[in-house]
Amino acid sequence: MDKKYTALVLAFLVAAADANSINLKSQPTSKLLEASRNWGDLGQSATVNDYVDNTIDMIIPLIVKHGLDPMDLPEVIEGFEVRPLLITYSAWLKIYDGYMTGLVNVSRSGDQEVHYFAKMLRLRIKLQFRDLEFIYKYLIKAMNIGPTGGIIASLNRFVVIVDILLDFNNDEIQLQQFRLTDIGRLRVRFTGNILTDWLLNPVLNLFLRIFDTIIIKVVEVNIRNAVQNEIDSINASVKEVVRELEAMNH
Ligand SMILES: *[C@@H]1O[C@H](CO)[C@@H](O)[C@H](O)[C@H]1NC(C)=O
Ligand SMILES: *[C@@H]1O[C@H](CO)[C@@H](O)[C@H](O)[C@H]1NC(C)=O
Numbered sequence: 001m002d003k004k005y006t007a008l009v010l011a012f013l014v015a016a017a018d019a020n021s022i023n024l025k026s027q028p029t030s031k032l033l034e035a036s037r038n039w040g041d042l043g044q045s046a047t048v049n050d051y052v053d054n055t056i057d058m059i060i061p062l063i064v065k066h067g068l069d070p071m072d073l074p075e076v077i078e079g080f081e082v083r084p085l086l087i088t089y090s091a092w093l094k095i096y097d098g099y100m101t102g103l104v105n106v107s108r109s110g111d112q113e114v115h116y117f118a119k120m121l122r123l124r125i126k127l128q129f130r131d132l133e134f135i136y137k138y139l140i141k142a143m144n145i146g147p148t149g150g151i152i153a154s155l156n157r158f159v160v161i162v163d164i165l166l167d168f169n170n171d172e173i174q175l176q177q178f179r180l181t182d183i184g185r186l187r188v189r190f191t192g193n194i195l196t197d198w199l200l201n202p203v204l205n206l207f208l209r210i211f212d213t214i215i216i217k218v219v220e221v222n223i224r225n226a227v228q229n230e231i232d233s234i235n236a237s238v239k240e241v242v243r244e245l246e247a248m249n250h
Contacts, residue, residue, distance in 0.1 A: 052112045052125065060104045066226035073098030073134065076214055080206045082142050084198045091142035091199075093206055095151065100219060102132035109159050109182075121166040122176070130157045134215060138190075142199055149192015151207060156184035158216075162227055171242045173235040175228055180220040186211060 063069050075096040082091050109128035114121065134153040140146060163177035188204060195203060 047111045048114055049108060049112055052108050056106060056108060056127075059106065062226070062230065063103050063106075066222075066229070068222060068226055069103035070099045070101045071103065071219065071222055073100055073136070073215055074218055076210050078206060078210060080202050082198055082202055084143075089143050091140065091202075093203055094139040095136040095207070095210065096139070098134065098136040098215075100132060100134050103129055103223075105130050105132075119168045121168070123164045123166070125162045125164070127160045127162070128157055128182075129160065131155075132158070134211070138192075138203075140195075140199070140203060147193035147195060147199070149190055151188060151190055153186055153188045153207070153211065155186050158183045160223060164231065166238075168242075171239045173231055173238055175231050178224045178227060180216070180223065183216060 075094070075098070077092060077094045079090055079092045081088050083089070107128050107130070109126040112126065113124050115124075116122075132155040134151075134155065136151040136153075137148070138151050139148050158180055159182040161177065161179045161181060162175070164173065165176045166173050186208065188207060190200070190203075
């Protein structure tokens with residue numbers, strides 16, 4: 001693979017990993033070229049596991065900078081039904097003051113791969129996040145009672161897949177695919193007022209449904225927006241960096 005592209009891949013990974021120099025221009029070109037010599041020849045495809053392992057901690061400041069940990073979660077109000085004896089009553093649940101923590105607990109998930117073809121470089125990064133907590137306050141109105149308290153939901157893990165294409169035909173970087181997958185097991189605890197079984201079960205089921213249909217989707221969109229934002233800012237300076245690299249090579 002051409003040195004220019006090797007250097008850029010490295011520059012990209014470093015820039016993506018370092019919150020203070022997300023702008024490629026802040027990396028001195030000579031430093032990039034020097035680093036590209038250590039990087040070696042990637043060939044047509046390569047795994048870059050060691051590289052990702054060694055730099056993964058550097059994305060933590062980015063997670064914090066984008067307000068992803070802690071991440072604010074939306075207020076949700078939904079109706080449901082309770083059936084203490086023979087009669088069905090309508091009720092509602094409000095969850096509010098929600099936030100998620102734990103995104104800083106990130107690690108590599110499986111092999112991280114780089115493919116090179118037709119002057120395009122595709123980088124597929126899979127990150128696993130573990131021990132996430134979703135904290136909410138709740139308010140229930142059912143019949144003539146209004147229990148309140150907190151919800152603490154723990155998720156053992158999820159995986160984020162980020163697929164990035166660097167196209168050296170026009171010196172652009174774009175996000176090809178973003179997915180939040182492999183969502184693990186959710187455990188839910190309620191604090192505050194004791195909920196009797198006829199109330200606890202429907203509230204628990206409703207919360208699980210809100211988690212699947214709203215909360216995890218919001219988490220996905222928030223992470224995707226932050227990734228898109230970083231890639232846009234790298235893309236904005238790619239042309240200039242390529243020009244500088246070419247000038248230095250001649
Ligand atoms: C991250 O996850 C590991 C493994 O589950 C856990 O032992 C560790 O306490 C977590 N770290 C933080 C900062 O939450
Ligand atoms: C990347 O930046 C260029 C300007 O340098 C712009 O024309 C292009 O639309 C951007 N591409 C993406 C995918 O945002």
